Amino acid sequence: DAEITQSPRHKITETGRQVTLACHQTWNHNNMFWYRQDLGHGLRLIHYSYGVQDTNKGEVSDGYSVSRSNTEDLPLTLESAASSQTSVYFCASSEGGQGNTQYFGPGTRLTVL
Amino acid sequence: DAKTTQPPSMDCAEGRAANLPCNHSTISGNEYVYWYRQIHSQGPQYIIHGLKNNETNEMASLIITEDRKSSTLILPHATLRDTAVYYCIVRVAYGNKLVFGAGTILRVKS
Numbered sequence: 725d726a727e728i729t730q731s732p733r734h735k736i737t738e739t740g741r742q743v744t745l746a747c748h749q750t751w752n753h754n755n756m757f758w759y760r761q762d763l764g765h766g767l768r769l770i771h772y773s774y775g776v777q778d779t780n781k782g783e784v785s786d787g788y789s790v791s792r793s794n795t796e797d798l799p800l801t802l803e804s805a806a807s808s809q810t811s812v813y814f815c816a817s818s819e820g821g822q823g824n825t826q827y828f829g830p831g832t833r834l835t836v837l
Numbered sequence: 838d839a840k841t842t843q844p845p846s847m848d849c850a851e852g853r854a855a856n857l858p859c860n861h862s863t864i865s866g867n868e869y870v871y872w873y874r875q876i877h878s879q880g881p882q883y884i885i886h887g888l889k890n891n892e893t894n895e896m897a898s899l900i901i902t903e904d905r906k907s908s909t910l911i912l913p914h915a916t917l918r919d920t921a922v923y924y925c926i927v928r929v930a931y932g933n934k935l936v937f938g939a940g941t942i943l944r945v946k947s
Binding site (some may be wrong): 757766767769772782814816824825826827828829830831 | 871878879880881882883886928934935937938939940
């Protein structure tokens with residue numbers, strides 16, 4: 725069955741290190757999204773992509789970057805991890821078009837010490 | 838995207854119907870009503886969406902009022918596994934993001 729996966733599921737890192745979170749979907753969806761979820765803030769959009777070579781900033785993009793070299797993957801990179809980036813990260817994808825239902829991955833819990 | 842208002846929490850007896858309300862009084866004609874839920878520590882799960890007409894799928898039914906200013910998500914026979922936070926979201930077609938509010942915590946009790 726088609727699915728969306730994230731890895732790793734849990735990650736502990738130190739301040740200042742570069743970290744990359746993987747997101748892979750097998751639905752052949754054009755659109756992919758990264759959100760973070762924190763207590764008191766709900767889910768907030770970090771970056772999104774409408775297709776290969778396309779990337780766009782969301783509402784909380786500072787300190788994060790993404791690249792889209794193929795349809796299936798949208799890795800999220802924290803260039804220099806900060807304690808404020810401790811959060812749960814969710815990747816989502818959608819086919820695009822009218823309706824545009826997004827389907828979410830299981831999440832990655834990141835702790836920055 | 839229009840703002841939504843949901844009660845912070847609700848309780849439901851196992852086996853009974855759970856009716857979760859949502860107000861979206863500023864909804865525009867081209868905006869859809871989406872429902873997602875999030876079970877503890879999992880990613881949000883899509884439930885159902887609709888524009889004007891009532892919708893039903895294997896998970897739930899969505900009732901949208903004629904003026905589209907409010908809607909109700911119905912879980913016909915709630916189980917303990919339906920305990921989750923339920924989010925009502927209004928967005929345009931082709932919209933690029935979902936804006937999650939605080940949602941409703943539904944507790945299904947035996």
